[in-house]
Amino acid sequence: MAEVNFIADELSGEYAPVYSMWKNGDKSASSAGEIVCKEYEKTSDMDNQAGITDKPLMQV
Numbered sequence: 001m002a003e004v005n006f007i008a009d010e011l012s013g014e015y016a017p018v019y020s021m022w023k024n025g026d027k028s029a030s031s032a033g034e035i036v037c038k039e040y041e042k043t044s045d046m047d048n049q050a051g052i053t054d055k056p057l058m059q060v
Contacts, residue, residue, distance in 0.1 A: 017039075
């Protein structure tokens with residue numbers, strides 16, 4: 001429950017534009033997931049991180 005409250009607080013505060021995009025989207029789970037992943041969960045240095053994740057993973 002604490003995580004839900006945390007996300008709800010963020011979506012009504014600093015991330016209000018993400019919530020607005022979500023509400024104005026096509027109301028599908030796919031659209032909501034894409035918005036949350038691309039806009040809410042993105043790192044502050046997304047361009048750098050995208051380059052890192054394009055590299056093959058190391059096997060352990």
